[in-house]
Amino acid sequence: xxxxxxxxxxxxxxxxxxxxxxxxxxxxxxxxxxxxxxxxxxxxxxxxxxxxxxxxxxxxxxxxxxxxxxxxxxxxxxxxxxxxxxxxxxxxxxxxxxxxxxxxxxxxxxxxxxxxxxxxxxxxxxxxxxxxxxxxxxxxxxxxxxxxxxxxxxxxxxxxxxxxxxxxxxxxxxxxxxxxxxxxxxxxxxxxxxxxxxxxxxxxxxxxxxxxxxxxxxxxxxxxxxxxxxxxxxxxxxxxxxxxxxxxxxxxxxxxxxxxxxxxxxxxxxxxxxxxxxxxxxxxxxxxxxxxxxxxxxxxxxxxxxxxxxxxxxxxxxxxxxxxxxxxxxxxxxxxxxxxxxxxxxxxxxxxxxxxxxxxxxxxxxxxxxxxxxxxxxxxxxxxxxxxxxxxxxxxxxxxxxxxxxxxxxxxxxxxxxxxxxxxxxxxxxxxxxxxxxxxxxxxxxxxxxxxxxxxxxxxxxxxxxxxxxxxxxxxxxxxxxxxxxxxxxxxxxxxxxx
Amino acid sequence: xxxxxxxxxxxxxxxxxxxxxxxxxxxxxxxxxxxxxxxxxxxxxxxxxxxxxxxxxxxxxxxxxxxxxxxxxxxxxxxxxxxxxxxxxxxxxxxxxxxxxxxxxxxxxxxxxxxxxxxxxxxxxxxxxxxxxxxxxxxxxxxxxxxxxxxxxxxxxxxxxxxxxxxxxxxxxxxxxxxxxxxxxxxxxxxxxxxxxxxxxxxxxxxxxxxxxxxxxxxxxxxxxxxxxxxxxxxxxxxxxxxxxxxxxxxxxxxxxxxxxxxxxxxxxxxxxxxxxxxxxxxxxxxxxxxxxxxxxxxxxxxxxxxxxxxxxxxxxxxxxxxxxxxxxxxxxxxxxxxxxxxxxxxxxxxxxxxxxxxxxxxxxxxxxxxxxxxxxxxxxxxxxxxxxxxxxxxxxxxxxxxxxxxxxxxxxxxxxxxxxxxxxxxxxxxxxxxxxxxxxxxxxxxxxxxxxxxxxxxxxxxxxxxxxxxxxxxxxxxxxxxxxxxxxxxxxxx
Numbered sequence: 001x002x003x004x005x006x007x008x009x010x011x012x013x014x015x016x017x018x019x020x021x022x023x024x025x026x027x028x029x030x031x032x033x034x035x036x037x038x039x040x041x042x043x044x045x046x047x048x049x050x051x052x053x054x055x056x057x058x059x060x061x062x063x064x065x066x067x068x069x070x071x072x073x074x075x076x077x078x079x080x081x082x083x084x085x086x087x088x089x090x091x092x093x094x095x096x097x098x099x100x101x102x103x104x105x106x107x108x109x110x111x112x113x114x115x116x117x118x119x120x121x122x123x124x125x126x127x128x129x130x131x132x133x134x135x136x137x138x139x140x141x142x143x144x145x146x147x148x149x150x151x152x153x154x155x156x157x158x159x160x161x162x163x164x165x166x167x168x169x170x171x172x173x174x175x176x177x178x179x180x181x182x183x184x185x186x187x188x189x190x191x192x193x194x195x196x197x198x199x200x201x202x203x204x205x206x207x208x209x210x211x212x213x214x215x216x217x218x219x220x221x222x223x224x225x226x227x228x229x230x231x232x233x234x235x236x237x238x239x240x241x242x243x244x245x246x247x248x249x250x251x252x253x254x255x256x257x258x259x260x261x262x263x264x265x266x267x268x269x270x271x272x273x274x275x276x277x278x279x280x281x282x283x284x285x286x287x288x289x290x291x292x293x294x295x296x297x298x299x300x301x302x303x304x305x306x307x308x309x310x311x312x313x314x315x316x317x318x319x320x321x322x323x324x325x326x327x328x329x330x331x332x333x334x335x336x337x338x339x340x341x342x343x344x345x346x347x348x349x350x351x352x353x354x355x356x357x358x359x360x361x362x363x364x365x366x367x368x369x370x371x372x373x374x375x376x377x378x379x380x381x382x383x384x385x386x387x388x389x390x391x392x393x394x395x396x397x398x399x400x401x402x403x404x405x406x407x408x409x410x411x412x413x414x415x416x417x418x419x420x421x422x423x424x425x426x427x428x429x430x431x432x433x434x435x436x437x438x439x440x441x442x443x444x445x446x447x448x449x450x451x452x453x454x455x456x457x458x459x460x461x462x463x464x465x466x467x468x469x470x471x472x473x474x475x476x477x478x479x480x481x482x483x484x485x486x487x488x489x490x491x492x493x494x495x496x497x498x499x
Numbered sequence: 500x501x502x503x504x505x506x507x508x509x510x511x512x513x514x515x516x517x518x519x520x521x522x523x524x525x526x527x528x529x530x531x532x533x534x535x536x537x538x539x540x541x542x543x544x545x546x547x548x549x550x551x552x553x554x555x556x557x558x559x560x561x562x563x564x565x566x567x568x569x570x571x572x573x574x575x576x577x578x579x580x581x582x583x584x585x586x587x588x589x590x591x592x593x594x595x596x597x598x599x600x601x602x603x604x605x606x607x608x609x610x611x612x613x614x615x616x617x618x619x620x621x622x623x624x625x626x627x628x629x630x631x632x633x634x635x636x637x638x639x640x641x642x643x644x645x646x647x648x649x650x651x652x653x654x655x656x657x658x659x660x661x662x663x664x665x666x667x668x669x670x671x672x673x674x675x676x677x678x679x680x681x682x683x684x685x686x687x688x689x690x691x692x693x694x695x696x697x698x699x700x701x702x703x704x705x706x707x708x709x710x711x712x713x714x715x716x717x718x719x720x721x722x723x724x725x726x727x728x729x730x731x732x733x734x735x736x737x738x739x740x741x742x743x744x745x746x747x748x749x750x751x752x753x754x755x756x757x758x759x760x761x762x763x764x765x766x767x768x769x770x771x772x773x774x775x776x777x778x779x780x781x782x783x784x785x786x787x788x789x790x791x792x793x794x795x796x797x798x799x800x801x802x803x804x805x806x807x808x809x810x811x812x813x814x815x816x817x818x819x820x821x822x823x824x825x826x827x828x829x830x831x832x833x834x835x836x837x838x839x840x841x842x843x844x845x846x847x848x849x850x851x852x853x854x855x856x857x858x859x860x861x862x863x864x865x866x867x868x869x870x871x872x873x874x875x876x877x878x879x880x881x882x883x884x885x886x887x888x889x890x891x892x893x894x895x896x897x898x899x900x901x902x903x904x905x906x907x908x909x910x911x912x913x914x915x916x917x918x919x920x921x922x923x924x925x926x927x928x929x930x931x932x933x934x935x936x937x938x939x940x941x942x943x944x945x946x947x948x949x950x951x952x953x954x955x956x957x958x959x960x961x962x963x964x965x966x967x968x969x970x971x972x973x974x975x976x977x978x979x980x981x982x983x984x985x986x987x988x989x990x991x992x993x994x
Contacts, residue, residue: 079556080556081554087555087556099549099555100549100554101554101557103556199558200556202555202556203555203556203558203796205795206796233560235560236558236559236560236561236798315792315795318590318790318792321598321600322555322597322599324592324599327552327553339649339650340594341592344592368788369788369790376792
C-alpha cells in the first residue's frame with residue numbers, strides 16, 4: 001500500500017476502499033522500522049497522526065466533500081512552524097521550541113485534510129547540501145545508507161524515497177528540494193518565487209527561499225503544490241495569481257509544440273559520466289515525445305554559484321541575528337553574573353554549528369561598509385545578469401533543462417571538510433533561485449546504482465510547464481524501465497515494502 | 500562639575516551648527532508591519548504577535564496608512580517624494596530589537612530635499628530638510644538596578660508593545676548661521692513640526708509620551724573656521740524647553756573643552772532635565788557599521804504621481820498662510836500675535852478659541868498666566884495639565900459672572916491640581932462670586948462703619964474713593980464678592 005501514489009491513495013479513500021487510519025498506520029509502521037537507521041523524522045507522533053486520520057475518516061463518513069489529498073500523510077521539513085510539533089530547523093538554537101503559530105503552508109495542508117505525521121530532518125537552518133550540518137544527525141540515503149540524501153531537505157526527500165510518506169514539503173533556497181530529489185530518485189519542485197507562501201517558514205535567505213513539494217510522481221507533486229500554493233497576504237512577496245492547473249499539466253501525453261533548451265554551461269567538466277549519459281537519454285525521450293530540442297547558452301550561469309554564496313550568507317547573517325537567547329530557544333550562560341551581550345555571545349557560540357558560523361561571518365563581511373559594493377553589490381549585479389540570461393533564453397524556448405546535480409549521492413563525510421565541493425552540489429540549481437523562476441527535478445535513471453535527476457526550469461508563474469515535461473518524461477522512462485525507478489532500489493533492512 | 504563657558508562669551512568666538520533628528524510616532528490604528536494595535540500604554544507585551552515579536556518564520560507586511568502618512572508629512576515639509584524606494588535593514592544587536600535588525604530606510608528615503616521656515620523674534624529662518632524616512636520603533640527596555648542603563652543593571656524588563664510602531668524620522672541639513680539664536684531656532688523648528696504634524700492628523704505628537712522625540716546634534720567651530728566642529732548627539736530631548744536648554748548647554752560645554760585646548764569627543768549624550776546638563780553616553784563614530792541592505796521581505800514602494808497629488812490636496816494650509824489667516828481673523832497686532840507664537844501657544848490659543856473663548860481672552864490666559872506657570876515649572880505649555888477646552892470653560896465662567904479673574908486663577912489652580920473640570924472646582928472650592936444683596940449689604944455696612952472718613956469723602960462726592968471700600972469688602976469676602984454689585988451698594992448707601 002505504501003508504494004502507491006498519493007493520487008491513487010486519495011482515490012482509494014474517496015471510494016471507501018481504504019481509510020486514512022489504515023494508511024497512516026502503514027506509514028507509521030514504515031517510519032518505526034526505518035527511522036532509527038535513516039534518521040529522517042526528527043519528530044513524529046503516532047497517536048496525534050492517528051487522531052488526525054480518524055477525524056478525516058469521520059468527516060468523509062459524514063458525507064463531507066474532501067480534497068484529493070485528504071487523509072494522505074505528509075512529512076513537513078522542520079523549518080516550517082507547526083503548533084503541534086517542535087520546530088527546530090535542526091539547530092540546537094531552537095531545540096524543543098514549539099511555535100505559537102502555523103506556517104501558511106502547514107495551515108493549507110491541514111485545511112486540505114492532509115495528515116501531518118511529523119517533521120523531517122534538514123541541514124541546520126537549511127544551510128547545506130547533505131543534512132550533515134544538522135545538529136541532530138545525518139539523514140541516510142535509502143538507496144545506500146552510507147551516502148547522504150542531499151540537502152538541505154534530505155529528510156523530506158528520503159521520507160518519500162523510503163516510502164515513509166507519499167508526500168513531503170520542502171524549502172528550496174539554492175536547490176534544497178531539487179538536489180535531494182535527484183539524489184534519492186524522487187520528484188522535487190521549487191515553485192516560482194512568491195507562488196507558495198513563506199510565512200512561517202524559518203528564513204534562511206529571504207529573497208531566495210521558496211517552499212515546494214517532494215513526491216514520488218509528477219502528478220503527486222502537482223497535487224501537493226496546488227494545495228500549498230496561492231496568494232497569502234502575510235507574505236509580501238506572494239503572487240496574487242490563480243493557481244494553475246498543475247495536475248492537468250502533469251498528465252500531458254506529449255510535448256508537441258514545446259521548445260526545450262539545453263543549457264550549454266551545465267555539462268562537461270566536473271559532471272559524472274553516468275549523470276551525463278542519463279541526461280542525454282532523457283533528452284532523446286523528450287524529443288521522441290514531440291519536443292523540439294535546442295542548445296541555449298546562458299553565459300552568466302557560471303557566476304551564479306559565487307554570487308549566491310555572497311547574497312545567501314548576507315541575508316542569512318541578518319535573518320539569523322534574532323537567535324540571541326533573549327526571547328526563545330537556547331539561552332546559554334545566564335547565571336546572573338553575565339551581561340546581556342555576553343549571554344548573546346555564549347548562546348550563539350553554542351547554538352550554531354560550524355557551517356552556520358561560517359556563513360554568518362561571510363555574510364557579515366560581505367555587507368560591511370567598504371566591502372558592500374565589491375561583494376554584495378557585485379553579487380546583485382550578477383543576479384540581474386542571470387535574470388537577463390533566463391529572460392533571453394525564454395524568448396527562444398519554453399523550458400530549459402540540465403542535469404539537476406553534477407554527481408550522484410556522495411558518501412557521508414566525503415565533503416564535510418571541503419565546503420567548496422559541498423557547494424558545487426548546487427551548481428545547476430542555484431540560477432533558478434537567483435531569478436525567482438520555477439524549477440523541478442525528476443528522476444532520470446541510475447548511475448552506478450544511484451539515482452540521477454533531470455532539472456526542468458520554466459519562467460516565473462509557468463510552473464505548469466515543468467509538470468508537463470516531468471510527467472511526460474516520467475511515463476516515457478517507466479515504459480522503458482518497465483516500472484518506476486524505485487523498483488531498482490534494494491530496500492533498507494526492516495522496510496515494509498515488498499516488491 | 501563640567502566646565503562651561505558663559506553663553507554670550509562663547510558667541511564672541513564660536514559659531515554653532517545644529518542638526519536635528521526627530522522621530523515621530525504615527526497614530527495609525529495598527530503597527531508598521533502587522534495588525535497589532537498601535538496604542539500607547541497597555542499591559543506590557545499584550546499588543547504583540549509573531550511578526551512584531553520577530554518570531555522565526557514571521558514576515559512583515561507594510562502598513563499602507565503609514566506610507567500615506569509618510570508621504571503627507573514629506574509633502575508638508577516641502578520634500579520630493581521618491582518615485583521608487585525600498586525599506587532597508589539596519590543590523591545591530593540590542594535586546595529591545597526583536598529581530599536584531601531594525602526595518603528602516605537607508606539610501607532611498609520616501610521623502611527628501613525639503614524645507615520649513617520658522618520664526619524667531621520676528622525673523623524667519625529656513626531649516627532645510629535632508630530626508631524623512633519610514634522605520635519601526637523598538638521595544639521599551641527598563642533597566643532595573645545600576646544607573647538605569649543596561650550596563651550594570653541587575654536585570655532588564657522589555658515591553659514589546661512599542662516594537663513595530665510606525666515611525667517617521669525627519670532629519671535636517673546642518674542649521675548654520677543662526678548664531679546666538681541657534682537654540683531658539685531649534686526649539687521653534689520642533690514646535691513648528693509639532694504643530695504641522697498635529698494639523699496633518701498623523702501623530703499624537705505628545706513629547707512627554709515619546710510620540711515626538713528629538714535628538715540634537717550640536718557642534719561649534721571658531722568663527723570663520725570654514726568647517727564644522729566635532730559634533731555630539733544629545734538623545735531623546737523630550738520637551739521644547741529642553742531642546743533649547745540642551746543645545747545651549749552643549750554649546751557652553753563644548754566651548755569650555757575647546758578653550759582648554761581639548762577636543763570634543765564624538766559621542767551620544769544624555770540630557771538631564773533636573774539641572775539642564777548633558778552627560779556622556781556612548782562613543783559614536785561616523786563609520787558605525789549597520790550593514791544596511793535592502794529589506795528582501797518587503798516589496799519596493801512606488802507611489803504613483805497621481806496618488807501623491809491626491810495626498811497633496813489633503814494637506815492643511817501651510818503654516819505661514821495659516822498664521823496670517825488667524826492673525827487676520829483674530830485682529831491682533833504683529834506684536835500681540837508674535838507673542839503667542841513665541842510662547843509656543845498658537846495651537847493652544849486656536850483650540851481655545853475653537854472651544855468658545857474670544858481670541859483676546861484665549862491669548863490672555865495662555866500668554867500671561869499659564870505661560871508664567873509653565874515657565875516656573877520648567878515645562879512646556881501643553882504639558883501644564885490644562886486643556887484648551889478647560890481654559891475656554893474658565894473664561895465662560897468669568898463671562899457669565901460666576902467668577903472673576905482672580906477666582907479664575909484659583910479655578911485654574913484646582914484644574915492643575917487634578918480636582919476636575921472648572922465647574923467642579925468652583926463647586927468644590929466654593930469659589931462662586933457672591934452677588935446676593937443681603938450678604939453683600941452686611942459686608943458693605945461693616946466696611947462703611949470701619950472707615951468713616953472714607954465714607955464721608957464719598958458722601959462728599961469723591962466717588963473714586965469707593966475703590967478703597969470695595970477693596971475692603973473683597974478682602975472680607977475673600978475675593979468672592981461681585982465687585983460691580985459692591986460698588987453699586989456702596990454708592991447707594993452713601994448717596
